[in-house]
Amino acid sequence: MKITKGAKIGITAHESGSKMWSNGLYQNAYHLVNILKSAGYDARPVSENKQREGKKLLEHEIEHLHPGNISDYDVIFECVHSLTEASMAAAKEKGVITAGIQYGNEYMIDVMADSIYKFDKPPRVNKQNRDAIFMSPHFEPSKEALSIMYNLHVGIAPYIWSPDFLFVHEKEEQLLFNKDTDLRKISVMESNLYFVKTAHIPMLILEHAHRQDPDIWDTAYIIGAKRLNDSKGFVRFAKLLSTKGKKMFFEDRYRFGFLVRQNYAGLIVSHQHHCALNYLQLEAMYLGIPFVHNSDYFKDCGYYYPEFQAKKGAEQLKLAIETHKDHFEETREKERKRVYDFHPENSKNIEGYAQIVEWLLEKRAKENKKSKLFTGSNK
Numbered sequence: 001m002k003i004t005k006g007a008k009i010g011i012t013a014h015e016s017g018s019k020m021w022s023n024g025l026y027q028n029a030y031h032l033v034n035i036l037k038s039a040g041y042d043a044r045p046v047s048e049n050k051q052r053e054g055k056k057l058l059e060h061e062i063e064h065l066h067p068g069n070i071s072d073y074d075v076i077f078e079c080v081h082s083l084t085e086a087s088m089a090a091a092k093e094k095g096v097i098t099a100g101i102q103y104g105n106e107y108m109i110d111v112m113a114d115s116i117y118k119f120d121k122p123p124r125v126n127k128q129n130r131d132a133i134f135m136s137p138h139f140e141p142s143k144e145a146l147s148i149m150y151n152l153h154v155g156i157a158p159y160i161w162s163p164d165f166l167f168v169h170e171k172e173e174q175l176l177f178n179k180d181t182d183l184r185k186i187s188v189m190e191s192n193l194y195f196v197k198t199a200h201i202p203m204l205i206l207e208h209a210h211r212q213d214p215d216i217w218d219t220a221y222i223i224g225a226k227r228l229n230d231s232k233g234f235v236r237f238a239k240l241l242s243t244k245g246k247k248m249f250f251e252d253r254y255r256f257g258f259l260v261r262q263n264y265a266g267l268i269v270s271h272q273h274h275c276a277l278n279y280l281q282l283e284a285m286y287l288g289i290p291f292v293h294n295s296d297y298f299k300d301c302g303y304y305y306p307e308f309q310a311k312k313g314a315e316q317l318k319l320a321i322e323t324h325k326d327h328f329e330e331t332r333e334k335e336r337k338r339v340y341d342f343h344p345e346n347s348k349n350i351e352g353y354a355q356i357v358e359w360l361l362e363k364r365a366k367e368n369k370k371s372k373l374f375t376g377s378n379k
Helices: 022-041 085-094 106-117 136-150 163-167 198-210 224-232 232-239 256-261 279-287 311-328 326-341 349-375
Strands: 006-011 042-047 077-078 097-102 131-135 154-156 184-190 219-223 250-252 266-267 291-293
Touching: 006 022, 022 042, 022 349, 042 097, 042 232, 077 349, 085 097, 106 136, 131 136, 131 349, 136 154, 136 250, 136 256, 163 256, 163 279, 184 198, 198 219, 198 232, 198 250, 198 266, 224 232, 224 250, 224 326, 266 311, 279 326, 311 326
Parallel strands: 006 042, 006 077, 077 097, 097 131, 131 154, 184 219, 184 266, 219 250, 266 291
Antiparallel strands: none
16 A cells, blocks of 8 residues: 655654553554554654653654654654643644544543543543544444544554563463463453453352352452452442352452463453453463453454353353363464454554555645645645
8 A cells, every 4th residue: 555655653652661561552652653664654652741752662762742843743643642732733733643542442431431430530632623533443332422522533443462561571481371270260350440341240250150060160369359348339249249258359450471370360251341352361362361251352262251141151161161271272373363463563454554644644635735725825
């Protein structure tokens, strides 16, 4: 496809740090820089924070972006942070394209949940004056809502994941599923921060499986649930389950690799609501770890149950425990091929982002041509 050689693109980012491995957004920014470079663009991480100038997003040096130099760029993608009003005004004046990249569930979380449950949280930046917004494919159900909110074109960007960051603290061979892995030690790793990813359905799956066969699983660690100790509603919910405090334990949040290496996650039970692509299931697929899940994107992978159907989830849990070791090697090979669909070096993903850039450049060219015709300018 056509590539506008020399087009300079800025991606808002922060320097590498601990968040690089705890927050997928920072990895997204890094991958986006690399993808656009691979496509043939002059892509750079940028920040309006002067203190980040010269620091690095891994090997990429961060450039200081400000109203005085924003015209050096053809496109600015707001990835990790939004532009200030001053920079947005300068971008509009200089004809610089600005576009939001939504790697988080903005409508479900920032619009719906925060406006109802977090009265004091400041609203996100109003993106009505951007050129477009692009979101991950699993957020498509909210595409029309955001389009109406901001009165903008909202498109879909390829979802990106790489196993590279998985092996920063542990070696790959330490994490791979093998014959000695204890499948009866289970982890639930949902964030429990918003309703899109919580431990409730996995806990019900575990409870129902236990009622059917008290010996089917040994221990379940509900990771990231300790913060809910002060939630009267969650405590009431947990007390309804016979396994709480006996076989099911509520823990702080721990790194995925640590849990696997310590054999606290021989099997993973998960649930999401309109968040069907996330790193957890891709990590499990890459490593060959059995995961019970409800992601429509991976019906043919792992152990799938529909929507909120916890009883079917319990059936899949039983199937995973009883059969996974019989075919884990061929399963891992098949699922790794599926994971490559999302790899930043996959040519389809590189082309997908190049199409976004070219669409934005063409859109701006048409607007400039129309503006010149309207003003009668021959310049």
